[in-house]
């Protein structure tokens with residue numbers, strides 16, 4: 001086991017974004033954080049990566065590495081005047097990665113031929129692939145990807161899934177947030193279902209389906225929505 005979330009909560013002023021999360025994530029697993037808008041996916045990712053500090057609880061990382069996480073934020077604003085390769089060279093300095101490693105990741109995300117282009121002219125999908133490249137450049141135990149399919153066309157969604165599969169084959173832990181159910185079904189060993197900052201279910205798809213007597217993630221979500229709205233109506 002290499003990651004433990006202990007009584008993790010986060011509040012922003014009056015808003016509770018995440019409530020008392022207790023769970024473990026095993027080595028070599030792909031966990032997909034699922035949930036609707038405002039469910040708490042990005043907040044959880046920010047707590048995992050240390051971008052935000054928890055209001056209570058903690059994240060314990062069991063890793064021999066000094067830097068255990070590689071992070072792909074949901075959006076990156078790269079300096080527009082820099083070229084693709086200049087950006088990766090910048091990250092490479094900190095990660096101690098040279099030309100060969102940079103070339104390998106740019107080839108993986110299909111941007112090697114665009115290495116001398118200024119990123120200010122990039123499409124949304126190209127920027128997202130560059131964002132993925134900076135994350136893959138780090139050789140860490142845990143990869144955290146926040147809505148990585150945003151802006152990617154179907155070809156690159158398939159490639160991204162293949163990249164995640166390869167990371168898992170190298171026994172890396174991959175945590176992905178997505179509101180696209182189909183992605184979750186295809187790549188997840190486990191899904192974590194968040195609703196209003198609370199964990200509603202965590203485990204394999206079979207376990208989650210059984211818990212809600214459903215046969216798809218869409219049905220699980222509908223069931224959660226209906227029961228939460230029912231509770232709200234009864235409380236009102």
Ligand SMILES: Nc1ncnc2c1ncn2[C@@H]1O[C@H](COP(=O)(O)OP(=O)(O)OP(=O)(O)O)[C@@H](O)[C@H]1O
Nearest residue numbers: 012015016017035036037038039040041042043044
């Ligand atoms: N910096 C912040 N200040 C105040 N409230 C915040 C902040 N960040 C998040 N929140 C609130 O916390 C809740 C969870 O937000 P979060 O961004 O984690 O959700 P999400 O599941 O990633 O949603 P989405 O799919 O819409 O991106 C929301 O109600 C949001 O408004």
